Amino acid sequence: MIVLVPVSMFSVNFNVARGRPYSRLEQRVLEEIAARAGVAPHEGATLTSLCDTFRVHERLMVEAVVTLVGAGWVAVTSGREATFVLTDEGQQACSSGKEPASVVVAPAPPCTVVFDRTAGQLARRGEVLTVPKEEARPDLNPSTPWRIVRSTLDESQIQKLLPRNSGEWVRGIGRPRLVTFRRYVPVRVNLADRAISGLPRGWHQALSTEILAVAQARQEELESTPDLQPTPQTTARKETPLVPAQPPTTGPARPTPLSIAARKPRPTVVGAPKFPQVGSSFPWLDGADSIGNGGDDSPDQSIEALLLSEVSGEEAHDLLLAEALATATRHVLIASPTVNAESLSKLGDAIQAALTRGVRVDVLYGATEEGTTPQDVVDLLHRLGYDVAQRLGRELLKPAKEPTGSGASLLIFDGREEGLEAVIGDYVWAGSPGSKPARSVHVGGTEFMAQVARAAAGLWMWSGDPDCADRWRRVANRCQDDTAVSAARRGPLRKDLVLAELIVDDEHAQVPQDSEDGALRTGGTCLHETGFAAGIRGISAVIRRPETLATP
Structure with missing residues (x-):
């Protein structure tokens, strides 16, 4: 039996970056330009003085200076002889001691992704064969329900699907553009052994139950009414003309939607059942190497991260939040599953102390509790920001204008030697505590935190103030650049290094809920049955410590 899964296609424009850490010479040149500006700001460093200082050929010095100028860390001033001075970014780099990187950003070919409208699953176009409505024949084949109607996608899920070459990383994701609204993925169902073929890898766990239920319902319908004839949408079908023979190809031909449209009509079989057997209309499902006929295993999306600690209980979470607000230097983001005015007011002093240091604080929430409205949250936080820094306070303290509808419990902050850090779990940071003891993981690692920062940008897209998402996209880009530097200069493996996977929304x-693979799973989700937000909204982390990285 054939069952149809409704899908849409989105085109995604994105950029990739490649780069390397600066050479020792480039770092020393940067330091020398800074030193000369401090001693004799009216003179500055020149190409001649730099060559004399480092005793290298002029060509090497030109390459080093051009690299620094291209990165925006050094500027050239006019005069009798060109002199070099540090820009503001160059001064910050020298004062922080951060290792710079030479990064080149370029647009990548657009990527097309397929979006399942029943359970919200995503796959690359090349991983799944889809057909238009005319080929799918939903008037004859049963289909799973169309539940998810939104026309936007979360970039934190898309980033895992975007192709890039070795040594490259995603440096910016454009807004996904809907290019095909309604297509179908046909799958073959064998109810006898409950087997499904035709689904892309990773979709089985989310869709198998739904597909089997639809197939079982159609089977019972046909058995209870043996004379039932499904009514096509059109009363007559035009015969498809025979296609001239094609020249032989050099390899085995793989069926595509374009070739399916021109296939020969299937001949009538004498003694066939009274109801149409349209399953044979999709011949690629009959092959031994059918696409997606594998098991339920999802693609492994784990990447390296730092497991800083496991957090349990209300007191431990509150202490960690207080530490984040007290030590952060640039960013703090608090995403709470729910919020109420009383709990949020208790954080007022700590938030104001962070604002006085120039720290940006974001506050998002999935839903408001009884007695609190979104406007109450906005008014309270605006008042806190204005009291401590007047107009600047409102720029630094950003509340969500609307509930995100997400069950995510997320805390992001910086300030330690580890760089950007996150706490992912199920704790209610700004609302009433849950009935079960809260559990979270405290994690770091530049590449993993780039994914977390994009997840934060995704939350802002649902907040009523989507412009704030851009700031977290820039944070993600910086994390990816830091990853390139650390990968090139990687030292001994750290004892707290683990494999982590960020799970976002649908x-x-x-993810099987009863898995016994020994992984540590923490996070919070919220299921929406209907409406524009239908689907699963939340953020979780899956932590695995492989034997190759585990400490003795």
């Missing part, structure tokens, strides 16, 4: 449908 990706949760792929």
